[in-house]
Amino acid sequence: MKAHLLYPAADFDFTAELPADHADLIQDLELGTLLTAMAGGDKFRRDVSTRVLLTSVADEAVIRYRQQILADCIANPDVIRQMYDIAVGALRDKRGVWGFFSSRNPSTILSGAVNQLDVLVARLRQLRRLADEHAGSVRSAGLTALFSSLQRDLDDEYFETIAGHLRQLRFRDGVPISAQLDRDNSGIKYVLRSGSTRRGWKERVGIEPRSVYSFTLHPRDEAGAQALADLTARGINLVANAAARSADHVTSYFTMLQAELGFYVSCLSLHDELTARGVPVTFPVPGGNPPADNPPAGNPPAGPELTCADLRDTSLALRIDRVVGNDADADGRPLVVITGASSGGKSTFLRSVGVAQLMLQAGMFVTARAFRSGLCRQVFTHFIREEDASMVSGRLDEELTRMSRIADHLGPDCMMLFNESFAATNEQEGSEIGRQVVRALLQAGIRVCFVTHQFDFADSFRRERPDHTLFLRAPRQPDGQRTFRLEVAEPLPTSFGQDIYDRIGGWLGEGEQAPTG
Amino acid sequence: MTAERTDPGVLAPQPAFTSLLSAEPDGALPGVDTADQEFVSDLNLDQVIAAVAGDREQRELISRVLHRRVRDTGTLRYRHEIFRDLANPDLLAAVDVFGGRMRDVRVHVRELAKMRSAQQQQGWFLDAAAIYCDAVGALAASLTTLPIASRGLLAFRDYLTSYAESAAFARLAADTAACKKELGQVSYLVRIRGPRVEVSRYDGEPDYSAEIEETFARFAQGEANDYRVPYRVWPGMTGVGAQIVELVARLFPAEFGALALFCRNHAGFVDAVVDRFDRELQFYLAYLGYIRPLQAAGLRFCYPELAAGGKDIFAEDTFDIALAAKLTAAHSAIVTNEFHLAGPERVIVVSGPNQGGKTTFARTFGQLHHLVAVGCPVPGSAARLFLCDQILTHFEREEDIANQTGKLEDDLLRIQRTLLAATPASIVIMNEIFASTTLSDARFLGGKVLAKVVADDVLCVYVTFVDELAAYGPSVVSMASTVVPDNPAERTYKVVRKPADGLAYALAIAAKHGVTYEQLTRRLNP
Structure with a gap:
């Protein structure tokens, strides 16, 4: 039995390795805040959310499949949460029953397994009841299939069979074990048999009853009792194994259910919090991602699609009120270069693109009024690292090492976000390195967003490939205030560092005047 | 019950074969012992000898031979010839398997003395005989088909061929196989109710573990753990086990009667010449085993x-x-x-x-x-x-x-x-x-x-x-x-x-x- 809530016909592999650069991605895109909101204080949900968010899906059908389930969840939040609670409860109940995992005694394993099956089966009954009550209120393909599978596979007859086994596994009528002769005539191949010999006789009418020889241990024969217990243990070894594996099977089902539902319950928490903060939320549209230099026939723009309206950085919107949204239309432009005033919202926009792309490809909603982007294979980030500022001499070295490591994993159809990269050296060198890197990436069919203050670098793309590049700029208002809203504008040759310089009073400081005349 | 040569039915052919280690007619080990000389450790030969001998059953003999320096080119060539024959991987594999089986036989026979249940002793004796028959039969077949040039192995092949074709050995092999087959078909059911144990013939009752696992298999999300408690060592014959097998013997009187007769008829089935060949062979196998990884490198x-x-x-x-x-x-x-x-x-x-x-x-x-x-x-x-x-x-x-x-x-x-x-x-x-x-x-x-x-x-x-x-x-x-x-x-x-x-x-x-x-x-x- 499967839940298949994340893929139409497959499990989500929660044990798969996260993308090679996931730690960088979490740090650079500040995903921590987003994941905290999703987790609602639950470590398990945080882990599940992290894995789904970072495992980008590039299949439009899967994304729509998840979006429909999530829409169902938003419409029926209580049903989803109840179901999740049943799975969580089943696993909690099971942990409460004394387990058997490390026992060296099959009898102990068997009784532990039967006790666990008892509590797990009770939760299976709850699941079935929930499916009976709410099967009519869901619309998505995923949840409809899940509910009907519960009703079909957990029918009444099945519950009766289980109850019969759980009774018989207590062995009130003795333990029948078959055996054969080992090379020294001692017993081997002990196998527990079902049914009783007495019933067997009655059924075999007219056949001579078989001989039964017997002996009874002396009550004080402790060694004999021990040997008998050992024989029993060996005899029930396989059944204990089967029962314990059965308990594991049911547990694994609830574990899987908890994980897949956990993602949607986490999305519900995030949705609640964003809505409460008045942040606009919408389901994004998976767009096309054709290579820029091979335009298909017809009107659609060559190159990847990327358009947004009122796009906000989700993590920032969870931390502070009145976050500014950005509009952009980069359809057909695989390179977006963002320049402009320091602290003008460049990094925030870069992060908002990255986070929205991840949420899109996880099947989630995004914080925007509209977002449409071509699906990519994986998102990579290369951000300036504040903590590296002290060790200036090794910084370029560290940056290039990181770039080289990323390049080990980069490939066509990836998206790469740079934030003030290759600025750890002088502008001439940094620009040249940056140009060479970006040219190589674009050549390889990788989408690039690059925040830079290096004019030489930015301007070279204006000269070389204006049609394939979108230039955004963080403007400086006449009064020196920042709007945090980016404009479509080409890079300016002057640095906006001057306004900072002015604000701090220049090199001479506030109390001094430049000489006149 | 022993495995010494007391079986009057086996008339051993007169062996021309004496030893794998010595060309001398009396088979005495030639050379000068150097075990206490300084060069052995200076040249790290002590490590080599210890590693070659390892924990093999014949480690003392192997170590003794590796310490004895021989200047007689006759003996050295006699050994070279055998090493050259054993360079054939088929022959080497055949004698290696033979050596392992003979070791098993000796271990079995040593253990008989410790056993108290008659049915267990008899079963173990039969098993030793079965291993021995396999060992002799397989080696005789290999030696007759594989190319051999050394004087030592040629002499032993002649001996072994006539031994394996003797009527006595044929009877030992036939009796062993018959007893094994019958006992292998015995299957019984033990029902344990508290201190009471009932034993009957097994009558096809189904395996319950399969039913259980099938019932819950639909929930499986992947490979489940294995909770079988690993019983690597079977308990052997406990007191209870002896009581059970006594009842099993009553349930299957024909099978166990034949076994007792086998033991009486075949006491002392191991041939002394075959036994010596096997021990001395270990020297060659040990050295070849030591150099094999080096050759592979x-x-x-x-x-x-x-x-x-x-x-x-x-x-x-x-x-x-x-x-x-x-x-x-x-x-x-x-x-x-x-x-x-x-x-x-x-x-x-x-x-x-x-x-x-x-x-x-x-x-x-x-x-x-x-x-x-x-x-x-x-x-x-x-x-x-x-x-x-x-x-x-x-x-x-x-x-x-x-x-x-x-x-x-x-x-x-x-x-x-x-x-x-x-x-x-x-x-x-x-x-x-x-x-x-x-x-x-x-x-x-x-x-x-x-x-x-x-x-x-x-x-x-x-x-x-x-x-x-x-x-x-x-x-x-x-x-x-x-x-x-x-x-x-x-x-x-x-x-x-x-x-x-x-x-x-x-x-x-x-x-x-x-x-x-x-x-x-x-x-x-x-």
Whole structure:
């Protein structure tokens, strides 16, 4: 039995390795805040959310499949949460029953397994009841299939069979074990048999009853009792194994259910919090991602699609009120270069693109009024690292090492976000390195967003490939205030560092005047 | 119940075969024991012998044979022939399987005495007989079909063939098979109700574990754990087990009656000649087992020419067998070396950079001359070796450097004893003996040692840091350890025949650091 809530016909592999650069991605895109909101204080949900968010899906059908389930969840939040609670409860109940995992005694394993099956089966009954009550209120393909599978596979007859086994596994009528002769005539191949010999006789009418020889241990024969217990243990070894594996099977089902539902319950928490903060939320549209230099026939723009309206950085919107949204239309432009005033919202926009792309490809909603982007294979980030500022001499070295490591994993159809990269050296060198890197990436069919203050670098793309590049700029208002809203504008040759310089009073400081005349 | 030769039904053919280790008619082990001699540990042969013998059942015999130096070329060739036959992997596999089975038989028979249940003893005895029959039958078949050329194996093949075809052995085999088959079909059911145990014939009741797992299989999300408690060791025959099998014997009277009769009819089924062959064979299997990983790593072994009289000796692609075992186990490459002595040449003076393989070379030379004398294939692609009367070694003792004066005196006394003991038929290996003395002492004493060994016409390897000793005269050959020209820190572990030249190494190190005259001239005048 499967839940298949994340893929139409497959499990989500929660044990798969996260993308090679996931730690960088979490740090650079500040995903921590987003994941905290999703987790609602639950470590398990945080882990599940992290894995789904970072495992980008590039299949439009899967994304729509998840979006429909999530829409169902938003419409029926209580049903989803109840179901999740049943799975969580089943696993909690099971942990409460004394387990058997490390026992060296099959009898102990068997009784532990039967006790666990008892509590797990009770939760299976709850699941079935929930499916009976709410099967009519869901619309998505995923949840409809899940509910009907519960009703079909957990029918009444099945519950009766289980109850019969759980009774018989207590062995009130003795333990029948078959055996054969080992090379020294001692017993081997002990196998527990079902049914009783007495019933067997009655059924075999007219056949001579078989001989039964017997002996009874002396009550004080402790060694004999021990040997008998050992024989029993060996005899029930396989059944204990089967029962314990059965308990594991049911547990694994609830574990899987908890994980897949956990993602949607986490999305519900995030949705609640964003809505409460008045942040606009919408389901994004998976767009096309054709290579820029091979335009298909017809009107659609060559190159990847990327358009947004009122796009906000989700993590920032969870931390502070009145976050500014950005509009952009980069359809057909695989390179977006963002320049402009320091602290003008460049990094925030870069992060908002990255986070929205991840949420899109996880099947989630995004914080925007509209977002449409071509699906990519994986998102990579290369951000300036504040903590590296002290060790200036090794910084370029560290940056290039990181770039080289990323390049080990980069490939066509990836998206790469740079934030003030290759600025750890002088502008001439940094620009040249940056140009060479970006040219190589674009050549390889990788989408690039690059925040830079290096004019030489930015301007070279204006000269070389204006049609394939979108230039955004963080403007400086006449009064020196920042709007945090980016404009479509080409890079300016002057640095906006001057306004900072002015604000701090220049090199001479506030109390001094430049000489006149 | 024993397995000694008391079976009146088996009339053993008269064996022409006596021993795999000795060509002598009485089969006595030839040679001189060297177990307490210094060279064994100096050359790391103690490690080799311990590793070859390992924890094999016949480790004492193997170790004894590997310690006994033989100068009789007849015996050595007798062993070489057997080793050559065993180079055929099919034959080797056949005798290896045979040896394992015979060991099992002996273990079984030893264990019979400890068993108290009659049914258990009988079953175990039958099992020993079954293993023995398999061993003999399979080996006889292999020996008749596989090519054999050695005198030892040919003689044994004749013996084994007639033994395996004897009527007595045929009856043993037939009775064993019949008993095994019947007991193998016995299947019974034990029902345990508290202290009461009921035993009946098994009647096809289904396996309950399969039913259980099938019921819950629909929830499986992947591979489930295995909760079977691993019972590697079966309890054997407990008191309860003995009571049960007694009842099983009553449920199956025909099967167990036949078993008791078998035991009475076939007491003492192991043949003494077959038994001796098996024990002595272990020497060959052990040595081949030791060198197999080395061969797999690309190292060569050869049957050396036996130079009993002359001292024109050589070895090509040879190596330290103890070091090779270690390096091969660690998947490291092994460097091979070679040496040739011809005409008046008797002494190899080895010099060159430290850690460059000088000591290893000296050990290799000594090991070869021991391994040739125990009749084993030796490291190398080709070799002619001297059958010496003794190997005398003198290796620097690293521990007691504190008292230099006393140490030098002790050293000289030891060297004196060594040189006095040496005969023209001996081999002497001296390794860095004056490393902790002054250069002039080392030069002077070394010269004296060389003068003595040359005068005595002794084959000698002399490892030293004193260059000029290498140019002693026509009896002395100079060999040196070498470095990679571009990277003097890296050793090649090649010891090659060339004039001693310590300066080459010093210049290479200078070049690596860019401080040779030429380099410094260029760097200072760009």
